[in-house]
Amino acid sequence: MTITAEERRARILEVVRELGTVRVVDLAERIGTAAVTVRRDVAALADSGALRRSHGAVSLPQEEEAAAIRAGRDRVIGMLVPTIGTYFDEVIDGARSAAAAAGARLVLGIASYESADDRAQVEQLLDTELDGLLLTPNWRPGSTPGDTAWLRELPVPAVLVERLAPADSAAAQLDSVGSDHRHGVLLALRHLQSLGHRSVLLAAREDSWTAHQVRAGYAAAVQLLGLEPRPVIDVHRPSLESEAIAARIAEEVADGVRAVLVHNDQEAIQLTPLLRARGLRAPDDLALISYDDVFAALAAPPLTAVAPPKRAVGAAAVELMLRRIEHGSDLPVHHVQLLPDLKVRTSCGGSPDERPA
Structure with missing residues (x-):
């Protein structure tokens, strides 16, 4: 299945975070993409400051590498989704890869579309002593979510995934990452x-x-x-x-x-x-x-x-969560929407x- 340049570059960053310094040819083999394409992606990432190039190899900038390790080491991130086996498999895969690259662990929970109580599922996940929670609530289509105040009272940071709360909702002050x-x-x-x-x-x-x-x-x-x-x-x-x-x-x-x-x-x-x-x-x-x-x-x-961009959504949600854990309220609330292809x-x-x- 063809992936977008955005997804390819996100995967490149995941591999570099996981391996440290890696040769471009090995990087191309690892992600299953032609070396000439990877070289173009690496050049773009280097121009943006996301990667550092040296003698045919790439690595993270020292400051970013240290920050990623510091933010992710030994963190446990819960992820609540409404289903597996379809759309959310790719979202989960992106989140899992990003968590592993940062040294964090992902714990999965499922609250089916038929479930009426996200809160009970969240409380079960919280029993695993999470550092943060990625949450896809079962909000009914076309209707205003009910009581969302409890989301603001969670003992750990929360990032909404593939959901955006209404502006007048208490959950509007939560970080969110989703597809437009x-x-x-x-x-x-x-x-x-x-x-x-x-x-x-x-x-x-x-x-x-x-x-x-x-x-x-x-x-x-x-x-x-x-x-x-x-x-x-x-x-x-x-x-x-x-x-x-x-x-x-x-x-x-x-x-x-x-x-x-x-x-x-x-x-x-x-x-x-x-x-x-x-x-x-x-x-x-x-x-x-x-x-x-x-x-x-x-x-x-x-x-x-x-x-x-399902995988990219999962990866971006984990990365935002790790930044939120590290910086707390000093980090402005992010509402991130990634464009489909x-x-x-x-x-x-x-x-x-x-x-x-």
């Missing part, structure tokens, strides 16, 4: 518009924070780009309504729509053969883009997909080497 999903939707619709589409249909789930952000991003992007608005197809019961959703999409195609954005990969992959059974093939009869890019490349045909594949008629403008 609204920007991701804009990338998808802008690319479809560049292919000549004047109307894009959205089929989206309703049961997650990301789904709500995708829906809001769609409404904003349609208006910004001057596209013809279409009613959103609601995915109320994932995997159980695919036949009905395929029928709805076929109706919209008959009405002139030739482009569809589907949240998420699972729904998009299940829809593909159902649409084919109705005589609709991607990309010949309609352009299809998936949101999440967890399994999209494995579909037939491979799906163009919006790819939130668009992976152009077969399903919308673009070349695999094509990139959105």
